Amino acid sequence: MTATEKKIVRPYGDMTSDGMVQVSFTLPVPCDKRSEGAAVQLATKMGIDPAMVVHAKQMGEGYTFFVVYGRVHHLVDMSQVVVAERDFPLLGAKEINTAIKQRLRRKLTVVGACIGTDAHTVGIDAILNVKGIAGEKGLEYYREFRVVNLGAQVSVPDLVERARTERADAVLVSQVVTQRDAHLHNTKEMSAAFREAFPAERRPLLVVGGPRFDELATGELGVDRIFGRGTTPRDVASYLVHSLISAKQLPSTHLPSKRHGAAA
Template identity: 55%
Template sequence: MKPYGDWTDDGKVQMSFTLPMPEGERARQAAIALAAKMGFERILVAHMVPMGPDFTYFVVYGSTTHSVDPDSLVVAEREFPILTPKEVDLKIRSTLKRPLVVVGACTGTDAHTVGLDAILSMKGFAGDKGLEYYQEMQVHNLGSQVDPEHIVEVVAEEGADAVLISQVVTQRDAHIHHLQEVRDALASAGLRERVVLIGGGPRFSPEQADELGYDRIFSRGTKPSDVASFLAWVIGSNEAA
């Protein structure tokens, strides 16, 4: 299968990129040569604008020579069912026999709290109530720009079961570094294995969980019930083990 533009298998792709050179005919030719090296044919520079004196931004169309067979891919299914708040509360009550303690924070220099609040706050997101709504959850939302050391302190003081870390800004991979700092701080304090560690933000993908040393990574469009259901599934699995 190839991308669809005007007709089946025409392979049409639109892409955008910036080259670190002044706008002009040499820059346009450089963009075309680069697209050709990427495996595109019938290349058209649809848009070229200077980004200051030393950079040029392009929108380029081309037909890719590559294809993909979706049936050959191994696709992981979600392992846990999505539960209602009542079902989650019941699961926590019957397994832990006390409230599940959640600590959430946006760490590093990141001040974007809307995503974390969408998951944690009572009002929730897209008509889905946040974790504060769940009777059997005790939520500590630490807000933005929280140091890993402070997160560790609160996790220890409150006896947290789950730690939720949000990262939105991705410049120079800040989101990756900051998530790793929290993981390392928890590990140094001997707390990593005692908590369910969850990361989230719009530019992550779930496949990154292993490389980041997190139990789960959630991305854009996540609803609080996704997270609550995951937590219920983990504590249920831990009890069974």
């Protein structure tokens, strides 16, 4: 559907545009007549009118769970729907593995570390360890990734050296500690060292992550990508595939891939 095509919709219960919805919630009050009234009041304020409490059940000492059915009068204009788009497609594990296998034709190597004095490996481990985070497995789980997790308190020269010997396609750095802007200084030092050590076309992709970064500060910090709070391994994997494979193989492939001469 194009964005300009105006289309109004309302929730659908069992008839077009009847506006029927169903919600459930808990109120911190014991279950009685009064609490049911409270549930109706909340539902009405939410725009459900008329609201029917179809289920109320006390839980423990002073909590009640409600299920409410009712009609809303709100209209949804499909032409006004705005969705935030990420600038790379989010891929599933299978697509990610297939893209690497078929188009890179070797494993994609990722070297990860916490640099400086930062000992908080929570972030890097959540992204790299099989265990992963929020029900998503980490990059180790992807068959076509080769993951080298250097752990905590890695010095920048060591990281550059390992990236070179492992022939890293991407370097992932996690920074949690932000005292005196340590995360920004460390990241700048790291990106400068990589620029010095590698010719531009052979430099691994530099990715940093941490809860306090501004995702838009890539230029200032000299890295290719910044990931903030709530990033999952799949976000990172999709991004890596996008920038190392998909974006690379658009028509502008007049440059033979210099990535470790694996362009065969």
